Amino acid sequence: MDTRQHDLTVNGITLSVHSAGPAQxxxxxxxxxxxxxxxxxxHQxxxxxxxxxxVWLPEMRGYGxxxxxxxxxxxxxxxxxxxxQGAMDALGHHQVCVAGHDWGAPVAWHLALLEPQRVRAVAALSVPFAGRPRQPAxxxxxxxxxxRFNYMLYFQAxxxxEAELDADIARTLRLFMQGGDNDDLILSDKPASATLFEGVNSPDRLPPWCSPEDFQVYVQTFAGRGFGPALNWYxxxxxxxxxxxxxxxANVEQPALFxxxxxxxVGRLEAHTLARMPRRVPRLEQHVLARCGHWLQSEQPESVNRYLIKFLSAHFPVAG
Known part of the structure; x- marks a missing residue:
């Protein structure tokens, strides 16, 4: 994959961003x-x-x-x-589409709310949106x-x-990557005093969608720094x-793909949010990918690419 790397000074930090594609x-x-x-x-x-x-691919705050x-x-x-927003300003981006996966999805949804003129279309993978809750989640x-144990509660202190996750970064990433094959990680029924990996089988190999070479890029993202900054999002x-x-x-008024x-x-954890989403995202197009876990842009890249490009062609078309 041929990309260019940029270091942008924005919002009081240095944001590393990779890019590819024609300047125009x-x-x-x-x-x-x-x-x-x-x-x-x-794969996208x-x-x-x-x-x-x-295409612009930031290493989000706290990563890489x-x-x-x-x-x-x-x-x-x-x-x-x-x-x-600061990176878009620095690059002179006045009309964009934003897509986010997992924690990137709430950022994408909120950029659509905050930037109704700039964000022409929004796509979210895995994490739905149904407006601001009545109390903090x-x-x-x-x-x-x-x-009972809940991983988000476990992440709070x-x-x-990070003491558990940083002990073996490669093992931690392998455990998370198991997706639908290892739901015990986030849907486990164990006491509140348990740790994240307690009672979870440690995988001895990578999932088929992640090669050893690809895996090293993930590992390098957290090497030396650990997971602490990323956990601060929670x-x-x-x-x-x-x-x-x-x-x-506020509603997301732009065309939206989910x-x-x-x-x-996440579909089971966020069932209520999924049911309420069309009321808050009136121009919503949504699809469920069969036999697919949480890491869908890696697990089923062809399907993600097909839906995403069709959506962009309809709502953020390239001239000519």
Whole structure:
């Protein structure tokens, strides 16, 4: 995959961004999630470039070569959006499409809310949107999982989860990558005092969609830094909820594409949000990918590319 790497000074940090495609191409921003990296979109780059688009792939705040501020509060959702807004400003991007997977999806949804003129279309993979909740999501989880383990609750105390995840970065990534084959990771029924990997079988090989060479890019993203900065994203539910009061009644009015795998555990965790999404995203197109887990742009790249390019051709077309 032939990309160019840029270091942009935006929003008080250095944001590492990779790009590909013609300078005159319409910009499509692809935002990765946890615990991944810009390279998780590797299968989408060449097809998008071939369709005439310019592709931008940031290493999100706290990941890879981008800055990783120490303060937990430096990772709330509007700050993460401001990183991308600043990069778009620096690059002179006035009309864009934004796509996000996993944690990148909430950033994409909120960029659509914040930038109705600039963001012409939005695509989200795995994580739906149904507006600002009545209370911070973490409070709902605390009420629902009083005596049971929940991975997001486990991630809350700084230093606890990263001690477990950082102990063996390669093993941690292999465990997360198991997707639908290892739902015990996020859907486990164990006591609240358990750790994330307690009772979970450790895989001895990579999933078929990730080669050893690809896997090293993922490992390098967290080498030396660990998972702490990325986990800080999970520690800002309350701060994000407070800062987004102005968006409480806002809908995503742009054309929107939503994709999810039928084996993705997020579909079960977010069933209520999925049901409510069409009311908050009135111009929604959504598809469920069969026999597909959480990492759908890697597991089923051909399907993702087909849906994404068809969507872009309809709502963010390349001239000529």
């Amino acid at each position: 191409g319409l910009p499509v921003w692809l935002l990765h999630g946890f615990p991944e990296c810009w390279y998780s979109w590797r 780059v060449a097809p998008l470039v071939a369709a005439g688009y310019q 070569a981008s800055s990783a501020p120490q303060a937990v509060e430096a990772y709330d959702l509007l700050t993460l959006c401001a990183d991308i 973490i409070e709902s989880l605390r009420q629902h999982f009083k005596d 700084p230093g606890v989860a 520690r800002n539910f309350e701060r994000t909820w407070q800062r987004t009061e102005c968006l409480a009644d 994709l999810i795998g039928d084996l993705d555990p």
